Amino acid sequence: MSNDLPVIAVTMGDGAGVGPEVTVGALLDGSVHARCRPVVVGDAARLRQAARILGAEPEIAAIDSVAGAVFAPGRINVIDLGLLPADLPWGEVSAVAGDAAYHYVRVASELAMAGEVQGICTAPLNKEALRAGGHPFPGHTELLAHLTGIEEVSMMLSTPTVKVIHVTTHIGLIDAIARIEPGLVERTVRRGHDAIRRSGVAEPRIGVCGINPHAGENGLFGYGEEETKIVPAIAALRADGIDARGPLPADTAFFLAGRGDYELIVAMYHDQGHGPVKVLGIDAGVNITVGLPVIRTSVDHGTAFDIAGTGRADVGSMVEALRQAAELSPSPLMK
Template sequence: MARSTIAVTMGDPAGIGPEIVAAALAAEPHRAVVVGDLVRLEQALTVSRFGGRAHLRAVPSAAEARFEPGAINVIDLRNVPRDLPWGELSEIAGAAAHAYVERAARMALDGEVDAICTAPINKEAWRQAGIAHPGHTEALAALTGTERYAMMLVNQKLRVVHLSTHTSLAQAIARATTERCLECVQLAADFLSQRAGVVRPRIAVAGLNPHAGENGLLGSEDRDRLLPAVEQAQAAGIQATGPWPADTIYVRASAGEFDAVVAPYHDQGHIPIKMIGLDTGVNVTIGLPIIRTSVDHGTAFDIAGSGQARHANLLAALRLAEELAGG
């Protein structure tokens, strides 16, 4: 079977995206085509300790890429000024980063690549550029016409699906509805069975309140919202259980008792993943008609352009994209 081809977006050109993309592909061979800016990647490769181990090659499409040792294939959108400052918010950088995502998504939808892997964008830069979507997940849902989707974080021990992500805690609680919980359980079960090869996946729902509400004594949301979602999922044939107390469910899942956990809000789901390892957690958007993985960190403007950025998390995201694509 032929190896999968992955489109890798460069991310915000003022952040560490260009550096980690250049370093990752110089350090390890992959059938990857970068969607970005060739000059910016050259600048990033110069500051990387892998600079002497690779060279960049402009290609018009993934079909014309040649995967040879030391070569990094780049679809050059030429949308970044040579003198763009590192580590600074700008409308130019935000617009450029969004253009890379648009192009990569189109390539995946058209079958030119088997998956996409995204480097970090800056949400404020997108806002300055007039991008209507707050981040990758929402943008890709719009670009692919997807209405039901969710963020899943994955590492070697855990898979965590989030009911909500970048919103206030008050809004997250309001959004933790029966309908949304059931949707995320279904998305997790479908993804694991169809993409990850898990037979009869076991899905645990984590509680929102302390001790999952103690039967309503510590809050009614678990009993009145999350439990009905679990029961409806069970009625549909999904192996779902919960809501379980959040202080123990992630320990049980990391020990292999469950295939995925549904977390009711951002920090509850992110903390156990990042406690296991900052370089190992990968963001996967489930529900899309394409495979998309991403790093689980930001643009790190404070070290951008310095050569200090670690590329291990991007390699983890790239490897998972290849695995999900079947090669």
Template sequence: MGDPAGIGPELCLKLLAACQAGQFPDCIPVIFGSVPVLRRVAAATGIPFTAPIVPAASAATAPAVVPLECPDADTIHPGQMTAAAGEAAFQACRSAIAAALAGEVAGIVTCPLNKRALHAAGYPYPGHTELFAEYLSASQSCMMQYADDIACSFVTTHVGYAEVPQLLTMKRIGEVLDLTDAALRRIRGAAPRLLVCGLNPHAGEDGLFGNREEERLIAPAIQAAVARGINCVGPVPGDTAFTPYARKQYDAVVCMYHDQGHIPVKMIAFDRAVNVTLGLPIPRTSVDHGTAFDIAWQGSADPGSLFQAVHLAAKLAPEDRAGTKAPLPSI
């Protein structure tokens, strides 16, 4: 359900309503979250809350809610950052991860959390990506933002700009290229064409800008990936990687830092893009926006990104023995 003080609960209610309308025949979404909060949001927004409450995801035969203890639920109010809300968001994540590890669910979809609230609750993770990588013991992982007409993955994410050059290594760039190639092969059913950004303006301009990261690290990592059979080219300047022409020629862009890819993705596909964590043992997708405290519990939140995240997670989820999709939680 994400941070209960944000738009996550409202998005979950809209997802359940969409399920009742038959929009998600490929999976059984199960919400992990506070039932009292969902009821309060339903009352505030007028969105019906009629889904069954089940003790575990494995008991769900239709879209349902797995209730989580939230002792301070009455202190959670829309648009307010609190440790109680951060604790609720963390417990939802942990419960869904436990269900996934137990084989009760086939994938995880996350609504937005507030990083300050998460830290206030005592969990110093930069975001969902790092939290899931640790709890699922992923030795290699990265973030990818995906929409049908634009996709990008990231060598670094939630760090300050001054730290980015120190985190770039041939090994790390190679990992992200491998993860991106494997994910898009599964999503699209064919080998993708990858475009790799440089770090510096003009991709370093032959060493004039930066510390020759393009020559020392990025280009050699690309060459090694090509030798492994990955179709990738670069490094190219970040300001030309997302032009209409480039987007027609390539299936995804590999970015060196957070805003290099997030800005164009949100300009082009703000209500459609999905955040995917690559390298985990189970599919994990997320909305590509924040908690939107300013419109929380008002009924105006657009569920488009969540709906796309659920569809993509269902597509990535393994089939069970009967050939149908297992329950899929939305946190």
């Protein structure tokens, strides 16, 4: 395997969910190893259990460091934190699993900050378990920002049809509207613009959603939020040569993106962006954290406790997350 391929830290996610299964399944996909050198941060024993559930027989090798990884077909390298009990039930919220999931991400972040890995790809964690384990973060996005010392990042969802970046994410709707202001909108669009350019689109067309129905209908709906919170940001972006358009009615923006009018849609709040994206492509959806000092991608699904431990989890989103992590991460030789 070529040494110029990026090393990607793959966090196993919540050990009681489908994370171990999708991790093993994705890392047995030959296309992954053609693009990157994956190193799992997790629990080797749990991954072996997942492999048995899948009817697979990979070599799951516990290693102490990235330098100890040997990349070969059928081998999965694991920095084994050994935090899970052998009898951890599948499909149940567990404080132990939540705490372990936190430490997988912590170690991966430390490896990234030290330059030992060029990207991070995360299997899903469970917010309730994370909180029960003593780590009250709303999700990966906020946790990674905390661990890497970054004050502000953005969540981008990517499907084969549409990409969407969020101005606000895991806060209530009333709080989200209060938080939205021109500076935050502008910074979010810039982060999205840079990410799309890194993926190979030289001049991305960006559609910016409004907040109210019909983007306010010229003041008919709402209290002028579009004019005060969004229009100034678009003016500043366009003055800087960024092709940002809007505010657009959210109920048509995703249709326009789906037919190819926009490379990126900017959603103002969580459900405005998540709903359409999951309808369009949840099976192949990828969650990308934009603004970190290292690229981070993730599956766009949860821990799926209802099917965890059954071997029925679809690995397609994890394979796509690894593909995009490899595509967006620099080569280790580029220093």
